Amino acid sequence: MSRAPRLQDVALAAGVSRQTVSNVINSPEIVREDTRIRVIKAIADLGYRPHAAARSLRTRRSSTIAVHLDPYAGGVSGVVLDRFVHALADLAGDRGMRVLLYTARTEAEEIARLGDLLDGGEADAIIITGTYHGDPRTQWLARRGTRFVAFGRPWGDDDHHAWVDVDGAAGTRKAALWAVEHAGPDVAFLGWPSGSGTGDDRESGWRSVVPEGRGVRLVSEESVSAARAVVGEALASGAAFDALVCASDALAMGAHLAAVAAGRPELPIIGFDNTPAAEAMGLSSVEQLPEQVASAALDLLLASGDDRPEDRHVLVEPQLVVRGSADDGQE
Amino acid sequence: MSRAPRLQDVALAAGVSRQTVSNVINSPEIVREDTRIRVIKAIADLGYRPHAAARSLRTRRSSTIAVHLDPYAGGVSGVVLDRFVHALADLAGDRGMRVLLYTARTEAEEIARLGDLLDGGEADAIIITGTYHGDPRTQWLARRGTRFVAFGRPWGDDDHHAWVDVDGAAGTRKAALWAVEHAGPDVAFLGWPSGSGTGDDRESGWRSVVPEGRGVRLVSEESVSAARAVVGEALASGAAFDALVCASDALAMGAHLAAVAAGRPELPIIGFDNTPAAEAMGLSSVEQLPEQVASAALDLLLASGDDRPEDRHVLVEPQLVVRGSADDGQE
Structure with a gap:
């Protein structure tokens, strides 16, 4: 048949009433087995699919939060955003809300996707990730009046929207304080080239x-390999080195391999992100608590619009997880 | 006001027409800025939210695939399922479909959630993960006539539904063949206790x-620590050991630490999952290709129902990624 098959067509093909077809779709347990099989066969033969939009009128759709999922980039620290998404899906489910994923390779594509989701009534709220100074996405969402929260600070822009972020500086500060106390005053820092909000923030805590x-x-x-080379050179140069605070676990793993190769396997090295890889290697690390970030993001989305701006920003304080022979546990 | 605010209420509060409110929501760029700000303020003041279900009637909702996301369990190998979800969101987006996450702690809860999603017209197709022998979820979905595919084999049940899985035995077979050729005939295997379909499958390849x-x-x-202890004992016992094939990267990392401690850092050890942690430690591993799994799952969901059962099963063959000083690259 050239047009899309309808409920009526299925009923006719199976020799049952429209109500019976509807029952098979919605309450199969109340339909006798032979009838049910006949109807399912007719549905399959005709390629019948209840129109999703029409169905969503019947029962009110739950609130749906759309979340940007970056393409998988690999790397040791990718797990942090995934933990955030896990926690978000879990917490949203408990509150009767849905989490819808969307992907986009560019900002223009992301804004177009968001427009589709909002225009189509498919999303009621948005969580964007990886915000930065001058981010056009937050400006677009604010102009549109969309309910949204950013995982990431505006880094110098007006604080006109709700956001939640991890206080990276507080994390590296805890790491450096621990290292000074337990290892000595010459605590080095291994970071990324200057200019990234996240990296500069972590350096400032140290x-x-x-x-x-x-x-x-x-x-x-x-x-890992670049960090290994950099730290290997620094150790060989004879620089004073009581301990090393790193901007990520990948950097810390490379630093640890360099320390082992230089005959200093006990050099205290602290990573950032508390990934399974760092845990497996027994390295200390700063734990970002992405589950707390997800919980705060949901709270902000559900909060009334009357809050003062300063009540719509949450900075989660990370924890230092200390590993190694001398100290085990959290500080 | 006690009832939910309507479009009309916003128009009245902002002193504009209903059409203007609608424009601010759907095409803000065509509304003058002062008007737009007034309307957005009224929307925020009243807490007005366009009814999602009514909106979804206007524009036809995209097909939505619901995917089970387990609570984050930590561990080195958790990244494999996350890579699958990343790829699924990416590929589905390219085909104009949506990915909706749901979580559930028990099977009864999962079936209830699926019922809600399907009854509410929120999901058009389902991907379930972690299937096993006698899985009630696949039986329930099949009885209901839902379009679904499983990531995971039925492990002995009737092959009545579409599934895609990774051929674990082919992966450990490649690993063992490489080890016999490059290291010697005494290739050991480190696996989990018998009884898991996945674990027994990987052992059978070796x-x-x-x-x-x-x-x-x-x-x-x-x-990691349990594996380290087991392999440490085996090495100390003097058993012949040319190489070691492992059922996971966490096991391989523990085995590698034991080998280093026993003065055999060059012992060839091959993990499974090709995680960032194994890559960072320079360990060989079997790569599951979760992106191929996601692509195959989407193909199966979009295929017509007329395919023969044997056309509705896809077994992805993993690759061996060899690392270390002697050999670099893929085989």
């Missing part, structure tokens, strides 16, 4: 503890 | 290459 002139500042791109 | 009497079979629970 710098707030370790004064200029103590503890070298090393730079590496985000890879 | 056993198809290494005859009884050669290569010890070791058992550990899924943890």
